[in-house]
Amino acid sequence: MSATLLDRDLETAYTLKPEQIAQFREQGFIKLKQVLSPETLDYYGMEITRQVIRLNTNTKPMAERTTYEKAFLQVGNIWLQSEIAKEFVFSKKLARIATDLMGVRGVRLYHDQALYKEPSGGITPWHADQYYWPLSNMNTCTVWIPFQYTPLEMGPLSFAVGSHRFEYGRDLGISDESEAKLQKALAAQNFPYEESLFDLGEVSYHYGWCYHRAGPNTSKLSRSVMTVIYMDEDIRVAEPANEAQKNDWKGCLPGTKIGDLAASPINPLLYHAE
Numbered sequence: 001m002s003a004t005l006l007d008r009d010l011e012t013a014y015t016l017k018p019e020q021i022a023q024f025r026e027q028g029f030i031k032l033k034q035v036l037s038p039e040t041l042d043y044y045g046m047e048i049t050r051q052v053i054r055l056n057t058n059t060k061p062m063a064e065r066t067t068y069e070k071a072f073l074q075v076g077n078i079w080l081q082s083e084i085a086k087e088f089v090f091s092k093k094l095a096r097i098a099t100d101l102m103g104v105r106g107v108r109l110y111h112d113q114a115l116y117k118e119p120s121g122g123i124t125p126w127h128a129d130q131y132y133w134p135l136s137n138m139n140t141c142t143v144w145i146p147f148q149y150t151p152l153e154m155g156p157l158s159f160a161v162g163s164h165r166f167e168y169g170r171d172l173g174i175s176d177e178s179e180a181k182l183q184k185a186l187a188a189q190n191f192p193y194e195e196s197l198f199d200l201g202e203v204s205y206h207y208g209w210c211y212h213r214a215g216p217n218t219s220k221l222s223r224s225v226m227t228v229i230y231m232d233e234d235i236r237v238a239e240p241a242n243e244a245q246k247n248d249w250k251g252c253l254p255g256t257k258i259g260d261l262a263a264s265p266i267n268p269l270l271y272h273a274e
Contacts, residue, residue, distance in 0.1 A: 005039070006039070006040055006043060007087075009036060009037050009039075009040045009093070010036075010040065010087065010088065010091040010092070010093055010094075011091070011092045011093055012093060013093060013096060014032070014035055014093050014096070014097055016032075016097065016100050016101070020032070020101075021100060021101055021103070024101045024205065024207075025101070025103075026162065027159075027161045027162055028159070028160075028161070028162055028163055028164030028165075028206060028207045028209070028210035029159045029161075029164075029194075029204055029205060029206035029207065029210050029212070030101065030204065030205055030206075031196075031198070031202060031203070031204045032097070032202065032203055032204070032205070033199060033201065033202045034201045034202070035093070035094075035097075035201060035202065035203045036093075036145070036201050036203070037201065038200055038201060041145075041147050041148075041200065041201065042147075044084065044085070044087070044088040044147075044226075045147030045148075045224060045226075047082060047084040047085055047088075048078060048082075048085055048088070048114055048147070048224075048226050049116075049147070049224055051075065051078050051081055051082050051085060051114070052073060052075050052078075052114045052116055052224075055075045055078070055081065056073050056075055058073055058074070062118070062120055062121070062122075067122060067123070067125060067174075067175065067176050067179075068125075068174050068175065070121055070122035070123075071117065071121065071122055071123065071124040071125070071174070071214070072115040072116055072117045072118075072121060072124065072223075072225075073114070073115075073116040073117075073118065074113060074114070074115055075113070075114045075116075076111050076112065076113045076114075077111050077112060077113075077266065078112055078114060078226075079109075079112055080266065085112075088226070089109065089112045089228055090109075090268075090270055091228075091270075092270070092271055094143055094145075094203075094228060095107050095228075095230060095270035095271035096271045096273075097143070097205065098141050098143065098205060098230040098271075099230075099271050099272075099273055101141065101205055102139045102141060102207075102230075102232065104139050104232045104233065104234070105232075105233055105234065105272060105273055106233040106269055106270075106271050106272030106273055107230040107231060107232065107233055107269075107270055107271055108230070108231050108232075108233050108235075108262065108263060108267045108268065108269050108270065109228065109229070109230065109231075109266075109267055109268055109270050110133065110135075110140065110229035110230065110231045110252060110262075110267065111229055111252050111266075112226065112227065112228050112229070113226075113227045113228075113229070114224075114225070114226050114227070115225045115226075115227060116222050116223065116224050116225065117154070117155050117214070117216075117217040117222065117223035117225075118217065118222055119217055119219060119220050119221060119222065120216075120217065120218075121155065121216060121217040121223070122216050123155070123179065123213065123214065123215055123216050124155070124174070124213055124214035125174050125175060125176065125178045125179035125182075125213060126160075126169075126178050126179050126182035126183055126186070126211055126212070126213045127172065127173065127174040127178050127182070127211065127212070127213070128163075128164075128169070128170060128208065128209045128210065128211050128212075129142055129206075129208045129209075129229070130170075130207075130208030130209050131170060131171070131172065131173055131242070131244065131245075132173070132244045132245060132248050133208060133229075133231075133245065133248055133252075134237060134238045134239070134240040134241070134245040134246075134248060134249045134253070135208075135231060135235050135236070135237070135238055135262060136235055136236040136237070136238045136262075137232060137235055138164070138207065138208065138209055139231065139232035139235060140207065140208035140229065140230065140231045140232070140235070141205050141206060141207050141208060141229075141230050142205065142206055142208070142227050142228070142229050142230075143203055143204070143205050143227060143228050143230070144157050144203060144204045144205075144206070144225060144227050145203045145225060145226045145227065145228075146198045146200075146202075146203075146223065146224065146225050147224040147225065147226065148200065148221070148223075148224060149197070149198070149199060149200045150197060150198040150223060150225075151197045151219075152195065152196075152197055152215065153217070153218045153219045154217050154218075154219045154221065154223040155214045155215040155216055155217045155218075155223055156195070156196070156197055156198050156214060156215075156223075157198075157204055157206075157212055157213075157214050158193065158194060158195035158196075158212060158213055158214060158215070159193075159194045159195075159204075159206060159210060159211070159212045160186045160191040160192070160193060160194075160210070160211040160212070161191055161192040161193070161194050162191055162192075163186060163191050163209075163210055163211040164206075164207040164208075164209045164210040164211075165209075166185075166186070166189065166191070166211065168182075168185050169181060169182045169185060169211070170209070171241075171242070173242075173244055179213070182211060186211060191211075195215075208229075230270070231262060231267075233269055233272065234261070235261075235262050236259055236260060236261055236262060237249065237253055237256045237257065237258050237259065237260050237261075237262050238258065239258050252264075252266070252267075253267065254266065
């Protein structure tokens with residue numbers, strides 16, 4: 001695919017139906033098919049994989065890792081390391097979908113993050129992403145983009161339907177504790193569990209407070225995934241509620257003060273509705 005066609009694939013609008021927007025707001029997540037072409041995923045996936053290999057610092061044998069470390073290789077803000085990765089992260093198509101789903105004026109980048117679940121990688125415990133973010137409202141979401149067809153044996157993302165309104169467990173980071181406590185609490189509240197494969201080109205969006213997890217990777221291939229976290233362009237920096245949020249404030253919102261617009265130099269506006 002030519003550079004022009006790649007650029008078009010990242011920029012051309014993906015039209016959402018009203019019922020898809022309603023589904024996202026009611027259920028807390030949505031899976032969308034044929035958002036990106038196989039050629040786009042292959043081109044940008046190769047570069048992001050190269051950066052993950054170069055930047056990854058988790059070199060322990062799997063048997064010596066914690067549950068969190070077994071879940072995935074995690075590399076953030078790759079857009080600052082690679083102009084090619086930046087093209088992908090700054091996709092107007094992906095940012096516009098986030099804007100439309102949340103019903104906001106526009107979205108800024110919180111950060112990007114590669115999540116590569118190696119062969120024999122363990123579960124990703126139940127959690128909500130916004131536990132880590134010192135932000136003033138709930139208009140945040142993550143797009144989860146697999147670079148390959150992702151069957152159940154590779155550990156695709158799964159969701160507790162409607163759990164973005166459930167406030168129990170919002171003080172739990174990714175851990176054995178979050179897996180055990182949230183598994184029990186979500187089941188007790190009868191939240192439906194949605195787990196299914198991802199076709200090539202299919203992506204998901206989920207609210208920051210939507211509870212989700214992933215199974216282990218029992219295949220012989222890496223589950224290669226890129227994520228981009230979007231936040232309402234009008235969101236502000238909130239008082240950190242835990243140590244993780246203090247760390248994110250320093251690393252993801254550098255130079256900002258509590259109450260400031262969450263718009264540091266590394267939080268650019270990615271899309272604004274005209």
